[in-house]
Amino acid sequence: MEPALYLGDNTNKFSFLEKPSKIPNNPSASSTSTSDKNIGFNMGLDVLGFGSQRSLSSSSSPSVEDEKKYKSKLTQRANYSDGVRVSSSVDPSLQLQLHLPWIPENRAPTVAEPSMPVSPPDSVTSSFRLDFGIKSYGYEKRNNKRDMEDEVEKSTSRASNEDNDDENGAIRKKLRLSKDQSAFLEDSFKEHNTLNPKQKIALAKQLNLRPRQVEVWFQNRRARTKLKQTEVDCEYLKKCCESLTDENRRLQKEVKELRALKTSSPFYMQRPATTLTMCPSCERVATSSSQPSTSAAHIDLSTSSFHSPLIPVKPGPAKQAS
DNA sequence: ATGGGTACGATTATTACGTCA
DNA sequence: ATTGACGTAATAATCGTACCC
Numbered sequence: 235m236e237p238a239l240y241l242g243d244n245t246n247k248f249s250f251l252e253k254p255s256k257i258p259n260n261p262s263a264s265s266t267s268t269s270d271k272n273i274g275f276n277m278g279l280d281v282l283g284f285g286s287q288r289s290l291s292s293s294s295s296p297s298v299e300d301e302k303k304y305k306s307k308l309t310q311r312a313n314y315s316d317g318v319r320v321s322s323s324v325d326p327s328l329q330l331q332l333h334l335p336w337i338p339e340n341r342a343p344t345v346a347e348p349s350m351p352v353s354p355p356d357s358v359t360s361s362f363r364l365d366f367g368i369k370s371y372g373y374e375k376r377n378n379k380r381d382m383e384d385e386v387e388k389s390t391s392r393a394s395n396e397d398n399d400d401e402n403g404a405i406r407k408k409l410r411l412s413k414d415q416s417a418f419l420e421d422s423f424k425e426h427n428t429l430n431p432k433q434k435i436a437l438a439k440q441l442n443l444r445p446r447q448v449e450v451w452f453q454n455r456r457a458r459t460k461l462k463q464t465e466v467d468c469e470y471l472k473k474c475c476e477s478l479t480d481e482n483r484r485l486q487k488e489v490k491e492l493r494a495l496k497t498s499s500p501f502y503m504q505r506p507a508t509t510l511t512m513c514p515s516c517e518r519v520a521t522s523s524s525q526p527s528t529s530a531a532h533i534d535l536s537t538s539s540f541h542s543p544l545i546p547v548k549p550g551p552a553k554q555a556s
Numbered sequence: 557a558t559g560g561g562t563a564c565g566a567t568t569a570t571t572a573c574g575t576c577a
Numbered sequence: 578a579t580t581g582a583c584g585t586a587a588t589a590a591t592c593g594t595a596c597c598c
Contacts, residue, residue: 410571
């Protein structure tokens with residue numbers, strides 16, 4: 235698909251895009267395209283997930299070797315985390331000019347993970363006594379390997395728990411983490427949003443939970459973060475789209491005016507068919523035709539030249555064939 | 557090739573809370 | 578003011594799958 239376009243004013247048109255952000259770039263891509271047929275606006279976007287922080291931040295970790303191993307694993311996996319980024323077909327200069335959020339330095343505001351609500355309101359009612367309700371989380375199916383493993387591991391955390399005799403057959407109720415537990419997990423999550431096995435076990439011991447529960451909590455926490463970030467990204471792209479739409483309208487109007495000028499001016503009448511082009515960097519409209527003398531000449535006769543490949547601007551309403 | 561470990565997405569089930577009659 | 582039904586949001590947990598070692 236040919237990138238149809240326009241584009242605009244690099245003078246703070248997208249002031250909202252200037253918020254600092256820290257979403258890491260993500261190389262993998264799936265393609266989603268947003269277009270507005272009414273106005274001939276066509277924006278190619280690749281929507282990926284928010285690109286997990288996969289913060290490899292060091293932690294008060296076990297052995298250096300373990301940590302290394304784990305980090306390498308995370309790095310290897312990092313290629314399929316999500317994020318939003320521009321399609322590779324989009325000219326880099328455009329990306330730069332537009333302050334597109336998926337460019338690392340121009341990224342949309344990242345969900346402030348650490349500042350997210352520390353504990354769910356629900357947790358108010360729970361307390362550490364629930365730690366010992368471990369036997370009861372309301373899911374009957376639990377015969378997978380992980381739970382088997384946990385059965386072994388949790389014996390430690392249950393050591394102090396007297397009411398686990400009736401475990402078999404008892405319907406498990408869903409655990410609600412206490413405020414303190416949630417807060418602790420949140421703190422931990424701020425430091426590193428993934429856990430290596432030793433960290434997991436240590437955390438579980440500290441909180442008197444099973445390692446599996448800690449693991450699940452982290453998984454869910456990452457999912458929540460991602461969801462939040464996706465919402466933020468969506469909102470951001472919506473604004474971006476609106477802004478580009480406005481810009482496109484403005485440019486279409488400009489093109490219309492120029493065409494009117496062209497038809498009314500004898501000077502233009504004598505020229506061969508001309509294609510209007512726009513410099514994506516300086517955003518000036520230029521005419522280009524088979525005659526070298528007129529190509530790459532800015533309408534305003536300024537001396538600057540185009541900085542990057544020109545993107546043709548179709549006269550009239552853009553009917554972009556994809 | 558295979559198994560173990562982990563992450564993720566999608567989904568389910570439970571809990572807490574708000575609203576309303 | 579109280580209460581029970583109902584809807585909803587949050588979230589703990591499960592399942593299936595993909596990936597790496």
